[in-house]
Amino acid sequence: MGFKRFVTWCRTHTVWIISVFVFLLGTFVLTRFLNFFISPDETATAFFAHAFAQNGSFRVFDGMNALYGSVLHPRSILVDGSYLVPGSFLGVAFFYGVLTRFFGAWSLTFLTPVIVVFAAIAWNQLLKKWFSARVAFFSAILFLFHPAVWYYSARGLMPNVLLTCSIIFAAYFLMCSLPPPRHLYPHQGESMRGVSRFLAGLFLGLSLFVRLSELYWLVPLFAFLLFIERKSISRKQFVFFLFGMMIPIGLMLFLNFKTYGSPFTTGYTFVSEISQTTTGVSTPEGKKSLLSILLPFGFHPRGVFWHTWDYLLMLFWWLTIPAVCAIPSFIRKKKTRIYFFVTLAVTAWLCVWYGSWKLSDNPDPTQITIANSYIRYWLPIFVLSTPLIATTLVWIADRAKTK
Numbered sequence: 001m002g003f004k005r006f007v008t009w010c011r012t013h014t015v016w017i018i019s020v021f022v023f024l025l026g027t028f029v030l031t032r033f034l035n036f037f038i039s040p041d042e043t044a045t046a047f048f049a050h051a052f053a054q055n056g057s058f059r060v061f062d063g064m065n066a067l068y069g070s071v072l073h074p075r076s077i078l079v080d081g082s083y084l085v086p087g088s089f090l091g092v093a094f095f096y097g098v099l100t101r102f103f104g105a106w107s108l109t110f111l112t113p114v115i116v117v118f119a120a121i122a123w124n125q126l127l128k129k130w131f132s133a134r135v136a137f138f139s140a141i142l143f144l145f146h147p148a149v150w151y152y153s154a155r156g157l158m159p160n161v162l163l164t165c166s167i168i169f170a171a172y173f174l175m176c177s178l179p180p181p182r183h184l185y186p187h188q189g190e191s192m193r194g195v196s197r198f199l200a201g202l203f204l205g206l207s208l209f210v211r212l213s214e215l216y217w218l219v220p221l222f223a224f225l226l227f228i229e230r231k232s233i234s235r236k237q238f239v240f241f242l243f244g245m246m247i248p249i250g251l252m253l254f255l256n257f258k259t260y261g262s263p264f265t266t267g268y269t270f271v272s273e274i275s276q277t278t279t280g281v282s283t284p285e286g287k288k289s290l291l292s293i294l295l296p297f298g299f300h301p302r303g304v305f306w307h308t309w310d311y312l313l314m315l316f317w318w319l320t321i322p323a324v325c326a327i328p329s330f331i332r333k334k335k336t337r338i339y340f341f342v343t344l345a346v347t348a349w350l351c352v353w354y355g356s357w358k359l360s361d362n363p364d365p366t367q368i369t370i371a372n373s374y375i376r377y378w379l380p381i382f383v384l385s386t387p388l389i390a391t392t393l394v395w396i397a398d399r400a401k402t403k
Contacts, residue, residue, distance in 0.1 A: 015141070020117050023144045023153075027113040030154035038155070044076035045093050045157040048086050050105060052097030058090060058259045059083040078270055080260070087267040090255050091210035091248075092159045112156025119165035120144045122172040123383070129175055130335045131387055138390035147316060148375050148382045159210050160376040164383055166207040167218065173200035174225055174233075174241070197237040201244025209248040212266065216294065217349045224342070297357035304355035311374040312351065312381065322392035323385045329395075330388065343384040350378055 051060050059080070065072050066082040073079040078087045086093060100108050124140035131139070143149060152161045177193045204222055208215055226233065226241075233241075253263035260270050291299070313320045330340040354377045361372045 019141055019144055023117065023150070024113055026150065027154045028110075030151070031109050031156075039158075040075035040077075041088065042155060042157040044074070044086060044088070045096070045159075046108060047077070048093040049097040049100060049108060049157075052093060053101040053105070058086055058093065058255070060085075078267060080270075085259055085267070085270070087270075089159065089210060089212055089266055089268070090252065090259065091206065092157065092162055094251075094255060095162065095206070095210070096157070109156065112161050113153045115165050116144070116149065116153045116161060119168045122168050123386075125176055126168065126172045127387055130339045131391070132394075134394050135387055135390045138393055139386040142319075142386040142389055143383055146319070146382050146386065147370060148379055151370050152376050152379065158376055160379050163207055163210045163214065164379045166203045166210060167380065168383070170200050170203035170207060170222070171225060173197065173203065174222070175229055194237050194240045197233065198240040198244040201241040202247060203244075205245040205248030209252045212252070213268075216353070217346055221342070221346065228338075295353065295356065297353070299352065300356040303358060304352055307355040307374055308351045310368045311372065312347075312378055315368060315370065315375070316382075319385070319389055323388040326388040326391040326395075329391055336387075339387065343381075343388075346384060347381045350381055354378065 048058050048060075052058055061082055062072070062079070062084050063082065065079055065084075070079050070081055073084055076087045078085050096108060096111055099111055103111075120140045120143050123143050124136050127136035127139050149161070149164075152158055156162075173196045177196045178199075204218070207218060226238075256265055257263040260266070327340065330336040354374060359373045362369060
């Protein structure tokens with residue numbers, strides 16, 4: 001790219017360049033203000049990411065536990081004999097451990113914001129499938145600067161931002177194809193579509209690797225997207241998609257086995273299995289109801305209503321109002337109607353799933369803040385709402401008296 005072309009490109013993408021700079025600078029400042037890791041989950045992820053980068057294993061020997069009967073461990077970290085092991089899913093620690101192996105330990109706090117920038121670009125391109133270029137562009141900018149996304153990008157070792165970005169990448173590569181390089185012949189575009197479907201499966205698998213508990217809505221969502229795109233996805237491309245998805249899932253099962261002794265054990269189930277072994281008490285699989293499997297936190301309508309009201313609607317009320325105003329416009333058009341009902345279905349599931357769970361992150365349980373975990377669990381909803389907000393903003397801009 002010549003200098004003149006570079007200058008022209010910068011002029012064309014001025015808003016993008018300024019937005020990305022402000023986002024990265026703001027995230028860096030916020031990260032330093034938060035003093036790096038302010039929760040046990042983040043500290044544990046950093047600890048095991050560094051351990052995996054150095055030793056290729058999540059099992060860290062701790063001599064003190066050999067002396068004191070395997071009872072010493074920080075919160076969010078478990079102990080297995082004389083070894084410390086993660087108390088959550090392994091995906092985030094593995095992914096960031098691999099990246100810090102290549103880029104160095106200094107990069108750990110910068111990885112999530114950079115990934116978010118690429119996710120915003122993919123979100124912009126993906127939304128052009130349903131909306132105008134202006135709505136897609138404003139949605140991407142709103143994605144970058146949504147308070148929940150910005151805050152948890154600074155707290156990037158929580159799994160939720162990486163999960164959300166992986167879902168965006170998976171949807172982008174499933175519904176949009178990488179363009180073939182200019183020097184290739186047109187018929188080679190089929191190969192690029194195969195690569196795109198492979199990457200879609202790879203990122204969907206990564207999403208499940210990061211938070212396997214989200215499979216209840218992720219699998220139906222991508223099954224629906226595959227149904228929508230069935231005419232543009234050949235059988236060969238579908239095989240590529242499945243192959244890409246199996247790589248992270250296979251890796252997850254292997255690492256679970258190496259870390260906990262069973263491919264189907266995670267940091268969340270390891271505690272209960274230890275306690276069952278110790279006490280000799282176990283719950284027969286047949287006694288588990290379907291409701292307890294689908295909704296492990298139960299179903300509490302009053303809790304769902306108030307948590308949704310407080311955290312999803314009222315905490316960012318200035319974004320909720322334009323989102324709600326756009327609903328009639330979305331329902332009228334066929335393309336946007338599909339998007340709206342997909343958003344509604346995802347929102348309903350996540351609100352019932354997490355809204356039925358009473359979380360107390362704050363020492364004062366009466367405080368409703370962005371740091372409470374409902375916000376990070378509902379990040380996909382906030383991202384899905386950005387086209388609704390953008391639609392209202394474009395409607396207002398079109399009716400403004402001056403440019």
